[in-house]
Structures are given as C-alpha cells and as structure tokens.
Amino acid sequence: MATSTSAVGRLLPAISSQLRPPPEDELREYGGLGLVRRKRVIDVGCGDGRMALGCSPYASEVVGVDPDPEAIRLARKKVRELGVTNVRFKIGVAQELPFPDEHFDVVLLSWTL
Amino acid sequence: MVDALKEARRILRPHGTLVDARPDSRVFAYAECRGATGTYRKTGVIATAREALTDDRASDRAIATAERKGWFRSLRAGRFWHRVLFEDRSAMQRYLEDHARFAHRVRWTVDAAKRRRWYSDGWAIRRAVHYEILMRT
Numbered sequence: 521m522a523t524s525t526s527a528v529g530r531l532l533p534a535i536s537s538q539l540r541p542p543p544e545d546e547l548r549e550y551g552g553l554g555l556v557r558r559k560r561v562i563d564v565g566c567g568d569g570r571m572a573l574g575c576s577p578y579a580s581e582v583v584g585v586d587p588d589p590e591a592i593r594l595a596r597k598k599v600r601e602l603g604v605t606n607v608r609f610k611i612g613v614a615q616e617l618p619f620p621d622e623h624f625d626v627v628l629l630s631w632t633l
Numbered sequence: 634m635v636d637a638l639k640e641a642r643r644i645l646r647p648h649g650t651l652v653d654a655r656p657d658s659r660v661f662a663y664a665e666c667r668g669a670t671g672t673y674r675k676t677g678v679i680a681t682a683r684e685a686l687t688d689d690r691a692s693d694r695a696i697a698t699a700e701r702k703g704w705f706r707s708l709r710a711g712r713f714w715h716r717v718l719f720e721d722r723s724a725m726q727r728y729l730e731d732h733a734r735f736a737h738r739v740r741w742t743v744d745a746a747k748r749r750r751w752y753s754d755g756w757a758i759r760r761a762v763h764y765e766i767l768m769r770t
Contacts, residue, residue, distance in 0.1 A: 539717050540715075541713075545713075545715065546762075549762075550764060550766060551709070551766065555650065614637035614640060614641070615636040615637050616640065617640050617643075619644045620644070621643055621644065622643075622649075623644050624644050624645055624646065624649060625646060625650065626645075626649060626651075626652070627641045627644065627649070628652045628654075629641070629652060629653045629654070630652065630654045631656070633634055633638075633655060633692040
C-alpha cells in the first residue's frame, strides 16, 4: 500500500508520481492487466507518464497526453531512459485529442477529471 | 469535463473501456504514524478542502451526464486506499499546507504528548481513490 519514499514531503512538483499509487497497484484495482494487455491505450492527463509507462509492458501501444510541456518533457526523458518503444507522449488537452475516431481500446482518466 | 468525456468517446472503439479514477472525497483521509513494528496507527482525520469538494462534485456530474446521454455505461465502481509517506510530521504538515486538495490542518485523534513523542517517526496520509470502469456504448 505504501507508495513513495521518504523524499516525499520535501519540495516535489505537483505532478510527481511519488504521490500516487504505483501503476501496477492501480491496474490491479481496475481489474488486472487484462484491462490493457495487447490493447491500444491512451492516458489523458498523463503528467510525467506514471500510468502510461506502467501500462507499456502489457499494452500494444500507449499514448500519453498532457497540457503541461514540462510534464511531457519529463515523461519523454523517462521513455529514453527506460528504452521503451511502444509509448509516446504528446502535448494536448482532453477536449481536443489529435487522434482519429475509434482509435483506442482503453482511455485512462487517472486523476484527470 | 463533459467535453473531455465526449472526446474520450470519440477516440474509443465501440465497447472500449474508460477508466475514471480520482481521490475520493466521500470519505476522510487519515494522518498515520508508523509504529516500531512497521504498522501504521491512525492519529488524525484530514478533511477535503471545500474547493476540491466542489471540483469532485462537478466531475461526478460530468460522468452522470455522459451516462445519461448514453455515451458510456458503468460496468463497475470501487474504492481503494493508498499511503503517501513522509519522513516526519513536519514534512507531512508542509505537504498539507502546499496541497490544494486537503484541509491544511489535521483533526487529531491522539493527544499532543503522543504526537510530540512520535514527531520524528515515519508519517503518512492514507487516502481513498474512487474509480469507475465504463464501457463505450
């Protein structure tokens, strides 16, 4: 159940993943990995990519969208560090997503609405 | 918010899944302190800030509107708990002061002497997350 390290409580950005549950825990609560396995997933309001990157080992394609350029920069940095190839991040808003109709199997609004 | 749900429906295939998860302001969060055995004991109650309550209700209304319009059908909803950990009580207090979601003060359920004694132990905020799994119609 514990979700973070003792660093929390010092100065951390509001988007910090350390203040949220680990993505595996969240996915388990939502019904398990079957929710995203071999699916096209979009994480709307992805922040620094916590959930999107957590889905990447299981999903066929993951896209993270967030209006905050700094959050997207951090997310892309994580992608490079982890070397994952099925995740991409875009700057954008939930009301106007730059994707065709019926493109995704799963939409995640985790801490977004 | 309703606009965002409409857009989510547009990009979802029929019978695709929408997951809405948010901190659950229907229940209190708790301040906890870690004991010597590693278990956490409840030390106080933390209310949700008024503005956050208003936002949460607006989000609930948006989901209800999306269902009423027939965009989504609820499959399942639930709640789970998680802890945000802090080095000591002052770190937790700083977090509460900076955080818009929670009331800035803890309503303590243990006396001041105990709080002083446990001041430098590990502290945590245990909070609830509400989620709903919806299917695109």
